[in-house]
Amino acid sequence: MTDVTTDSEVANGASGARGAKPGGRATSIPLMGHDEEPTIFELSSPGRRAWSFRTQDLPEWSAEELVPADQLAPAPVVLAEVSERDLVAHYTRLSHRQYAVDLGAYPLGSCTMKYNPKVCDEAASLPGLADVHPAAPAHLTQGWLELLVALGEGLCEVTGMHDITLQPPAGAAGELTGLLLMRAWHEAQGRQRTKVIIPDSAHGTNPASVTLGGYETVTVKSDERGCVSLAALQEVLDEDVAGIMLTNPNTLGLFEEEIAEIAAAVHEVGGLLYYDGANLNAILGVTRPGDMGFDIVHMNLHKTFAVPHGGGGPGAGPVAVSPRLAPYLPGPKPVRGADGVYGWAQPERSIGRVHGWHGNALALARAYAYLIANGGDGLRSIAEAAVLNANWIRHALRGSYDIPFDRPCMHECVVSATTLKKTKGVKALDVAKRLLEEGFHSPTVYFPLIVDEALMIEPTETESPQTVAALAEALVRIADGASPADAEAPRVNAVRRVDEARAARQLVPTFDARQEATPSPSPSPPSGAEQGAEELKAVGSI
């Protein structure tokens, strides 16, 4: 390396990680110890490149000839400059610092982290699906349209609904779509409704979606059995209620046994029932939201239909509806014509688009592959094994953890570390971190909010009895050996317990902000980041 400082070297300055050197030299070997992995910027060497483009044989107009002078940036944006080899090595090393379903059990309650069959990955990578332009005319995309229509019909059958939109790209997007459908329907009836009822055990996306849908959230308390109290519900039901959002089984993993009565009561005041499909995995082929009386149902295909979660997405959140809401669905929507030819159609009173194109299509293709691979018979066996695994673990944890609602659960069970905290000073969070040391991902912690020190465990159907037993044994071992030292956990993972408070207090959202925050050998701030760095200083600690 020379001492000549280029823009790139400044922006990609090499302070920080142990052993990080420009040019791809990283001493961090993930299989050996705790070394940090430098950022891609620290591995950069000016002038190095991985890119390669097709020979175009076009006139070689320069940037100055192609762009009006007042529009042309004086210098290119500085990015990392690495070889393909360094690029691959860096992101492969990073992947070694990442837990995933393909490594082992991931009992993150409410997230349904089941195994994602590889055949579905293959479906999503077929050029005949992946390389199709979304604006291509329908006669060029008959296969896609057929797939989407068939998936929609299958999902309607599974949920007992009449019609569906596949556009919402995630569960929360589906919720908001459903609430806008609710709003459109009420308005068409000439009603001004203002409130949507949500149980206190609901996911946070529910109340957030309600607000964005222009409604006011009314929270209804759960009863001592962990379910919606019909009496409490009756108290808040009136002519201002647009509807209720329910997850069934609920976030405690319990089936709302009075669902038929709840549906009748809500319908009685002219309200609609919204089914949050987060927990649909529990009831596949066993019962259907449509049969329970729901009017609007969203599904999380990344949960129930095994679309891989991608580190946080992409997912897909189709919304299925009863006949009276079908005319309001987002469009354009894939349809099969009388002649067997597929096309796009706009529902008569559509609320409009909820996505820039047609939704997360490749995620939908994965879900379709999963649907036909399992079939009606396979879907039911999913629910059976998921529910059996959850109940088995509930039994296995008795005596080691508090079980606030110790009755037959569905696909997940919620236990509590309240007694552990009281007697041994070990919180749910410590249990979660200890479990990481045992080689498992942790359950969801501190949710649902109505359970203190909650640990929400969802083994899913794809974990074998042996794995479920090993998970339970680890949790029991943690409870048995609980001591204040558990606050030190985890000790054997890529990093020790992470200081979340510091991250929020001293915000470092980019590498450039770090360069500014830590004294750098270079006097000038990195290009492209001046503004941010100055503001960070001005704001100080946020």
Place this chain on the structure above:
Amino acid sequence: MGHYVPHTEPELAEMLAFVGLSSLDELFDTIPEALRLAAGPRPRAGGAERHLDLADGLSEPDTRHELARLAGRNAACGPDLVCFAGGGAYDHEIPTAVTSVAFRSEYVTAYTPYQPEVAQGVLQALFEYQTMVSRITGLAVANASLYDGATACVEAANLVVAAKRRPTIWLSQGLNPRWRETMSTFAVGTGHELVTVDLVDGRTAWPDAAGSGEPAALFVAQPNYLGGLEDVAEARRVADAHGALLVVAFDPVAAGLLHTPGSLGADVVVGEGQPLGTPLSLGGPYLGLFATTLELVRRLPGRLVGETVDAEGTRAYVTTLRTREQDIRRERASSNVCTNQTLIAVVAALQMAWLGTTGLRELAVRCARATRHTRETILAIEGVEPLADVATLREFAVRLPVEPATVIDRMAEEGFLAGIALEEEYGERGLLVAATERRTRAEIDAYAAALEKVVR
């Protein structure tokens, strides 16, 4: 049991015994009988029991065969259908290394990094992604992704209305019409007033006043939907005159040549990240790019990764400013985003690392060259006229002498996806044409020759 359920019959029996049950059906005893479907195979006809009306599961080879059959009924972009369509979905090079590494199991089958100690891989990749997006937008903070360009606009609308406490937004007509439609859909819930500001000669003609009050923000696309280069600095001046924020919908490829929106005064930058390594995919999953100034960070929608240290002082990453988010703030949250597009963000990070400083500019230059050659060649065809007299970069609009839908159909027979038929609001018989770095002189000349034949 289904293909992916590992339990054997004896294991099921043993587990049932452990929980005190004798059959799988009893697991569902808490579900009222009237609501239950029957187990077992479907009856051949009209039994009293209700079953799912779905075919039985397929073997893996049969599943693969069925998907291949469906894929075979599509005309994919490639040598047999050379792509000149854009409109927010572009046919760019996707290097093998990017796909190969981004689709490692560890990235594909993890979830939101709720336990940072075992999620440093995804967290650091997102931190690097945020840094790259920050640099190409010229703003201090970028989030860890939203669903797509359209929904990024929706979130930007919610942000600016909350920040300025004004319900009105001015949208340039040059903003993708499908994105504007998506914003209208969600504005019904939030009560925002969206005012469309027309393009004149291919550029936004900002008015002195519009709508019922001062705007919270102006939204301008750079380049705009017709491919025209907007005067973002002028939009900033207009925004200032109204005390409004400026939101720029930018194209990450054009960022290889143009001033960053942040350097021209944008408060929020949104964009469609599909050009950064994601295939056309019938329109999804794509990637919503979203960046803001540091002043607005507390209103940032979605996840944000920050750097911190672990208990031993080792550098570590974690999702931060979590109190903005729906799972904590619930009905007071300004966004309901939970699952986002993390994997696509990781892909984009890899793609930007593959491009690097020189590659991003080279990509933009090559797209601009292909676009210019296409434009010059087809404008030489009699009856094909520019839709507006405006500088373009990677896409442009023309007026055809015949209906664009017909032209697109006939061009497909010639082996070309000719472009996108423009909405009527942009004038009659408009066609939007894009040529990326993948287009060669031979392809472009053949395209022009076919178009000349088709519009004759």
